[in-house]
Amino acid sequence: MTNPATDPIEERPVLVVDYGAQYAQLIARRVREADVYSEVVPHTYSTEQLLAKNPAAIILSGGPSSVYAEGAPKVDADLFEAGVPVFGICYGFQAMAAAMGGKVAKTGLREYGSTDARAVGGSRSILEGTPDEQNTWMSHGDSVQEAPEGFDVLASTAGAPVAAFANEAKGLYGVQWHPEVKHSAHGQAVLENFLFKGAKLERSWTTGNIVEEQVARIRAQVGNSRVICGLSGGVDSAVAAALVQRAVGDQLTCVFVDHGLLREGEAEQVERDFVAATGVNLYVANEQERFLSALAGVSDPETKRKIIGREFIRAFEEAERAIMSKAEAEGEPIRFLVQGTLYPDVVESGGGEGAANIKSHHNVGGLPEDMKFELVEPLRALFKDEVRAVGAELGLPAEIVGRQPFPGPGLGIRIVGDVTQERLDLLRRADAIARAELTSAGLDDEVWQMPVVLLADVRSVGVQGDGRTYGHPIVLRPVSSEDAMTADWSRLPYDLLARISNRITNEVDGINRVVLDVTSKPPGTIEWE
Structure with a gap:
């Protein structure tokens, strides 16, 4: 019996096979940003299970394993004979190379973070429209030493003699770097070259x-x-x-x-x-x-x-x-x-x-x-x-x-201490000021969210109106993130922070101090409670 609520949608998916990658969901998001539908599936799927989903194309994600290590996830060689375009990324690139008869080895020269990749040979393939030398984001200790038979080597780096390859006849492609992250300068172009030129898909996920x-x-x-x-x-x-x-x-x-x-x-x-x-x-x-x-x-x-x-x-x-x-x-x-x-x-x-x-x-x-x-x-x-x-x-x-993400328990967990009507009113007014100033500065799209926290069980001495005060501090927690799994504190302009602080301390009775949380996630969480 079918259930429209949970049945697969009608679009033929680009399947992202997850080999334990930090970025598997991000790959699917980047595919969708190109107006192509994508789903994430586990690496435990057999070739038969993958093909049963009638994929328009398949992307093999990165992962933490070494392809030659005992128990490492494998990809069946028969997948590459099924006539479905396949794109390997990082570990998926190496797994494809190994399955097709190429050589993967530990070189002793690791590449993590920003790495320059240089085009080699005459074919551009999935690198079409990108510079001969481009900045990429790497995370690997193994590398492909020799491409499988029938593959053209497209690029290399100092630590990876084969950093990108293609077999146009079979619709098979791969890169050692992570095109899905924004640190790879031309990553989206490479991904879209696979989707629209390699796999010949159309933009239908609108x-x-x-x-x-x-x-x-x-x-x-x-x-x-x-x-x-x-x-x-x-x-x-x-x-x-x-x-x-x-x-x-x-x-x-x-x-x-x-x-x-x-x-x-x-x-x-x-x-x-x-x-x-x-x-x-x-x-x-x-x-x-x-x-x-x-x-x-x-x-x-x-x-x-x-x-x-x-x-x-x-x-x-x-x-x-x-x-x-x-x-x-x-x-x-x-x-x-x-x-x-x-x-x-x-x-x-x-x-x-x-x-x-x-x-x-x-x-x-x-x-x-x-x-x-x-x-x-x-x-x-x-x-x-x-x-x-x-x-x-x-x-x-x-x-x-455009509302910022907000916890289900609401302001109840943005008050560090017990919750009272007076404290809710204080926090609600301070939060409104901070959000209004962020919007006025045109920074709503750059900040994932900005929790405003009342330290209700903390008081500090202040001077307001020539008098001594003993008020509560407010914490601003602006963070930038794509998925909330990791986050960094947002570097807001000092003049914006000054306006927020001045308005809160001037307009909200009981608040005499505004502080800024500059902790990333990890080690801190986005919310304080």
């Missing part, structure tokens, strides 16, 4: 096509049944709900549990702007007092998270029962629950094999396993940047689509 296909899939899955969706105020739940609304209209009811832990203006964005943009039926549960009472006197961060998750579940269940009661009285029980699962969630939970798991604090706070709903997951094939693009295509306001 935002308009995604919306059209997902709407059709939702209609096929839901039919005439009723649907419920929990709105958190975040991008994922908003876009998922907007897609379902586009597909089934008034069959959808959204529940917004206002726990009082959102940032300034975000509850209004849900209740006013989202409804205006989509016309969705919205049920609002005003539960600020409930959450404040449950959090009273609690300062341990993990305990706060559990309390917020527990109260969210209870509030959502109560709202769901009220909606269900009305729906059943009308003879239309609710059968489906919308979940904003993204593609990285699917990959990290095992590639989406089997039943979908509901993540704690994800969209609606983590729902009980015994809830009797079928899941509708319209975003499970998408990365975060694609979700934002779909949201814009659906007409959602820029304030919602």
Whole structure:
């Protein structure tokens, strides 16, 4: 029996075979940035399993192993005889070379980081349109010493005599460097040469096509049944709900549990702007007092998270029962629950094999396993940047689509200490000032997110208005990242930091000090709690 919610989408995928690479998901993202659909699959897939997915092309990722080490992942030589274009990257490049009869060896000359690659020979192939010498990003201790028979050597480096090769007749290509990372100056050009010249693919994975296909899939899955969706105020739940609304209209009811832990203006964005943009039926549960009472006197961060998750579940269940009661009285029980699962969630939970798991604090706070709903997951094939693009295509306001990532427990875990209404008001105002100044400086696209943290259990002496103060410090945590797995602190201009600091200390009573967190991830996390 097929299920439109989890069946493979209609596009023939470019499969990224993951050999334990740090960048496997990034490769898939770069392929999609070229408007070509891509999926990540484990290296344990056999050739038969790979070909069963009817791939348009296959990319072999990098990985930490040596191809000649005992137990190292292998690639079957018969894959290269299947007539499917294949592109090897780093370890995948070496695995292809070894499987096809080339020579891979440890040279003693490692190359990590920035490395110059120089074109050799007469063929350009996948290097067409790139300079004879280009800066690349390497990470290897082994290298291909001799290319397999029938392959043209395209480039070399000081540590890799064969740094790129091609067998045009068989549609087989590879590079020793990582074209998917931005440190490789012409990496995207090399990748697109493989996609459009080597594999002869077309640009078909566009935002308009995604919306059209997902709407059709939702209609096929839901039919005439009723649907419920929990709105958190975040991008994922908003876009998922907007897609379902586009597909089934008034069959959808959204529940917004206002726990009082959102940032300034975000509850209004849900209740006013989202409804205006989509016309969705919205049920609002005003539960600020409930959450404040449950959090009273609690300062341990993990305990706060559990309390917020527990109260969210209870509030959502109560709202769901009220909606269900009305729906059943009308003879239309609710059968489906919308979940904003993204593609990285699917990959990290095992590639989406089997039943979908509901993540704690994800969209609606983590729902009980015994809830009797079928899941509708319209975003499970998408990365975060694609979700934002779909949201814009659906007409959602820029304030919602461009919203910075925000933790499910909200400001409750951006207060280091126990949560009170007074402290929430302080933090909410300081956060609003910092976000407004970041936007005014035109830096929203350069900063992944900027948590603003109130050190509620810390006080410091200050002087304000010729008087001594004993106020709280605020921490600014601007970070730059692509996927939140790693992050670096954002080097904001000093004049911007000065404006933020001056405004917060002048306009927010009780705050007399602003500090900057300059820790990368690792070792620090993005959130303080």
